[in-house]
Amino acid sequence: MAVQVEHIKSIPYFAGLSSAELESIKSLVFEVEAERGKLLLLEGEPSESLYFVVSGAVKVFKTSADGKEQILQIMRPGEAFNEVPVFDGGLNLATAQAMGPVVIYGIKKENLETILRNHSKVALNAIRVLSQKLRHVVSLVEDLSFRHVNARVAKILLEYASDGSGDRQRLTQQEMAAMAGTAREMIGRSLKDLMDEGIIRLERHRIVIADKEALKKMAGMVA
Amino acid sequence: MRMAEAPIVCPVIYQDKCNGCGLCVSVCNCNSLILIQNVIVYIEASQCGWCTQCEAVCPTGAICCPFEIVFEGN
Numbered sequence: 001m002a003v004q005v006e007h008i009k010s011i012p013y014f015a016g017l018s019s020a021e022l023e024s025i026k027s028l029v030f031e032v033e034a035e036r037g038k039l040l041l042l043e044g045e046p047s048e049s050l051y052f053v054v055s056g057a058v059k060v061f062k063t064s065a066d067g068k069e070q071i072l073q074i075m076r077p078g079e080a081f082n083e084v085p086v087f088d089g090g091l092n093l094a095t096a097q098a099m100g101p102v103v104i105y106g107i108k109k110e111n112l113e114t115i116l117r118n119h120s121k122v123a124l125n126a127i128r129v130l131s132q133k134l135r136h137v138v139s140l141v142e143d144l145s146f147r148h149v150n151a152r153v154a155k156i157l158l159e160y161a162s163d164g165s166g167d168r169q170r171l172t173q174q175e176m177a178a179m180a181g182t183a184r185e186m187i188g189r190s191l192k193d194l195m196d197e198g199i200i201r202l203e204r205h206r207i208v209i210a211d212k213e214a215l216k217k218m219a220g221m222v223a
Numbered sequence: 224m225r226m227a228e229a230p231i232v233c234p235v236i237y238q239d240k241c242n243g244c245g246l247c248v249s250v251c252n253c254n255s256l257i258l259i260q261n262v263i264v265y266i267e268a269s270q271c272g273w274c275t276q277c278e279a280v281c282p283t284g285a286i287c288c289p290f291e292i293v294f295e296g297n
Contacts, residue, residue: 036250056249057280074280076246099276100249161292170289173275184279204273205232207290 003029003105007054010078011105013125021119028111034098041082041096049106050086053077056102060094068192070144071185073136074099083130086112143182152180153190154219157200161209170205194218233268234277240285247277247286256286 005022008014008029014022031054034040041047043062051058058075072094075081084093086109107115116123143149156179160169173191177184191207194200199215201208209215216222234255243261253270256263256277263286265271275288 036252057246076280076282077244099280100246100251102249157292161294163294170291172278172287172289174278174284174287175289188275188279202273202290204271205288205290207292209292209294212294 001031001103003031007105011052011080012078012129013052013080013122015125016121017119025115025119025122028115029105029107032104032106034102034104036098036100038098038102039095040098040102040104041092041094043093043095044091047082047085047092048109049082050080050109050112051082051096052080052105054103054105057099058102058104059097059099061097062094068189070189072140073133073185080129083126083133140183140185143186149180149182149186150190150193151219152182153187154194154199154215155221156180157194157207157209158212158215158219158221231269233265234271234273234286234288236263236265237285237287238262238264240283242283242285244282246280246282250276250280252276 003026005019005026008022008026009017014025017025032040032051040051040058053075055077058081059071060073060075060081061069061071063069073081075096081096082092085091116126153176156171156176160171162169171179173187174184177187180187191200191202194215195202197214199209199211199218201210213222241261241263243258243263245258245263247263248256248258252274253267253272255265255267255271257266258264273288278287281287
C-alpha cells in the first residue's frame with residue numbers, strides 16, 4: 001500500500017502541519033510491512049532511519065548477556081522508534097520486533113534532517129516526543145536502580161494468594177503494576193525472575209506459588 | 224459417570240471501553256480474538272495461551288488477563 005498523508009497526519013511528529021507541508025513530507029517517507037515476530041531493528045547495529053508505527057504494535061526491548069529481556073516500550077500506531085541512533089549517529093540502542101503484522105513508515109536520516117530544517121514545527125514536536133520518552137525511561141531507571149520491584153511483587157502475590165477457601169481474587173499485571181507503583185513492563189520481568197528462581201510457576205491464568213518460604217524471604221517477611 | 228468439564232477461563236473484555244483499533248487481534252498468537260462491528264470479541268477461547276500480549280497493547284484497557292494466585296497444592 002502506498003504511503004498516505006492521512007497516516008502521516010496522525011503521527012505526533014507531524015501535528016499541526018498544513019496539507020501542503022504533509023504532501024511534501026510524504027515524498028520522503030517509505031513504507032515497510034512485516035509479519036509477526038520479524039525483527040525490525042537489532043540492538044548494537046547501525047541504522048539510518050526513523051520509524052513510525054502505522055498499524056499493529058512493535059515491541060522495543062533490550063536483551064542482557066544472559067538472555068533476559070527488558071521491554072522499554074510497546075509502540076502503538078502514531079508512535080516513533082529509533083530516534084536515538086538517527087539523531088546521535090550511534091548504534092541502535094534496542095531491538096524492535098513486530099508483535100503481530102505491522103505497517104511502519106520510515107524516513108531516512110538525511111531526509112529527516114531536511115524536514116527538520118524546513119519545518120520548525122516538526123522540530124518542536126520532536127523535542128516534545130523525545131521529552132515524553134525521556135520521562136518514561138527515567139521512570140524505568142528509577143524502578144531498575146532504586147526500587148526493589150521483585151520484593152513488592154512477592155508481597156502482592158502473598159497477599160492475594162488463595163488458600164483454596166472462599167472466592168479467589170484475580171489480578172492483572174496492570175493491577176499488580178499499579179499496586180507496586182511501577183510500570184507493567186517491570187511486572188513481566190519480576191514474574192520471569194521469580195519463575196527462573198523456581199519460586200512461582202505460570203499455568204495459563206494461574207500463578208502457582210511453588211516455594212512460599214522463598215517468596216516470603218524475597219518479600220522481606222521473614223527475619 | 225462423566226465428570227463435568229471445568230469452564231474455560233477467558234480474558235476479560237470490556238466492550239464499552241473498546242475503540243476498535245484491533246491491536247489485540249493483531250498481536251494474538253492463537254487467533255482467539257476478532258473484531259465484530261468494531262468491537263473486540265473472543266472466539267476459540269480454549270486456544271488462548273494467556274500470553275497477555277492483548278492486555279499489554281490495548282490502549283484503553285478494554286481487555287485484560289487476570290491471574291488467579293494460588294499456593295502449590297490448592
